[in-house]
Amino acid sequence: MPDFQLQDQNGKTHSLSDYRGKYVVLYVYPKDDTPGCTKEACDFRDNLELKQLGVQVLGLSKDDQESHTAFAEKYSLPFPLLSDLSGEYINEIGAWGTKNNFGTITEGIKRTTFVIDPEGKVVKAWYMVKVDGHAESVLKTIKADMEKRAK
Secondary structure: OOOOOEEOOOOOEEOHHHHOOOOEEEEEOOOOOOHHHHHHHHHHHHOHHHHHOOOEEEEEEOOOHHHHHHHHHHOOOOOOEEEOOOOHHHHHOOOEEEEEEOOEEEEEEOOEEEEEOOOOOEEEEEEOOOOOOHHHHHHHHHHHHHHHHHO
16 A cells, blocks of 8 residues: 555644554545545444454545544544545545546545555455445454454
């Protein structure tokens, strides 16, 4: 997975390499405080098993720090929300492109999630994520990878 240098809602700069040694869930979402994005963020927030396993969740969108701060505070999100204002990293990782929203073709963020292993390699990527049940699928993928490594 390509590394990044992006700021979170508190102005702190994060790199993927900061999290070597632990699993990372990097989820890319279209817009703070919209119905699907809120449900997705809250599902990751509420999945206690991810936290118990020491998994680092990182949200990523093109929203600015102010928007991220309000979103994180409103929903008590305990993980960093990263800003990629230019969309350069989002594009690099394949989470930007043409979308069909109820027959309307637009360019924008395609809801995408990456599970990244402790060495920084992608275990699994989901593109055009459907939110319902997604956090649980992510957890199952991480647990399966952990079991495989334990053998």
